Amino acid sequence: MKDIIIYFTYGLVSDKELLKFLDRMYEMGIAAVELGVPFSDPVADGPVIQEASIEALERGGTLQNVIGFIKKYKKSIRIPVYLMGYINSFYSYGLSKFIEDAKASGIKGAIIPDLPMEELNGFRIEAKSKDFALPLIISPLTAENRIKALAKAATGFIYLVPRMGVTGVPTDDFDSAENMIKQIASPLPVYIGFGIHDASSLRSVMKIADGAIIGSAFIKRYLDSGAIDVPIEWLKEIV
Numbered sequence: 001m002k003d004i005i006i007y008f009t010y011g012l013v014s015d016k017e018l019l020k021f022l023d024r025m026y027e028m029g030i031a032a033v034e035l036g037v038p039f040s041d042p043v044a045d046g047p048v049i050q051e052a053s054i055e056a057l058e059r060g061g062t063l064q065n066v067i068g069f070i071k072k073y074k075k076s077i078r079i080p081v082y083l084m085g086y087i088n089s090f091y092s093y094g095l096s097k098f099i100e101d102a103k104a105s106g107i108k109g110a111i112i113p114d115l116p117m118e119e120l121n122g123f124r125i126e127a128k129s130k131d132f133a134l135p136l137i138i139s140p141l142t143a144e145n146r147i148k149a150l151a152k153a154a155t156g157f158i159y160l161v162p163r164m165g166v167t168g169v170p171t172d173d174f175d176s177a178e179n180m181i182k183q184i185a186s187p188l189p190v191y192i193g194f195g196i197h198d199a200s201s202l203r204s205v206m207k208i209a210d211g212a213i214i215g216s217a218f219i220k221r222y223l224d225s226g227a228i229d230v231p232i233e234w235l236k237e238i239v
Helices: 017-025 047-058 063-072 087-093 095-104 117-129 142-153 175-184 200-210 217-223 227-238
Strands: 003-009 034-038 081-084 109-111 134-138 158-161 190-192 211-215
Touching: 003 017, 003 047, 003 117, 003 217, 017 063, 047 217, 063 081, 063 087, 063 095, 087 095, 095 117, 095 142, 117 142, 134 142, 158 175, 175 190, 175 200, 200 211, 200 227, 217 227
Parallel strands: 003 034, 003 211, 034 081, 081 109, 134 158, 158 190, 190 211
Antiparallel strands: none
16 A cells, blocks of 8 residues: 555644544554644635634644644654644744754654745755655646755655645546656655545545545544544545
């Protein structure tokens, strides 16, 4: 099986439940988990993750708390964990302090969709010196010369968005993504996120990419049911 990464917003469930969730993902053979850092204005996210962020913020989901959680349970967490969040959260925390604290806690890296290019070089050099991954996002709006620059700068993996728009909109056409993978031509694994919503779309992605990132479809099933077992059982059905 190719790699599957699951996105889940930190703060939606108790730390005890989250620890069990991470353990179940590991036992299912999931490659990694992205823990979303809740943010009040998630510009790349659709209504599902926006709702999850609001609920998580009300429950105390913050960057400080997610780092603290990973650090506290570092010895118990067997699956690689990445964070995904917006640059304001990391600015507020302090970019250098974030890399230092996140790395020390056992976090593998961070995906920051709105990280400005002018900040990328210094941030990347510091992260690389600490072996902290900074996967970068490439989308259909990315110019060809910038695709090559981003592919060269990325560490860990490349996050490929197959279509324009926000998260949570189902996608079945991945032809443009296949062409973009050829342009990327990177030794890093290329994972497709945004739009994977069922077994068919997952199979389509697995034919052309090194793996898939599933977020909104998983979280929607949690929000609709209020039970983490529901999206886990759905995941078992489609993989």
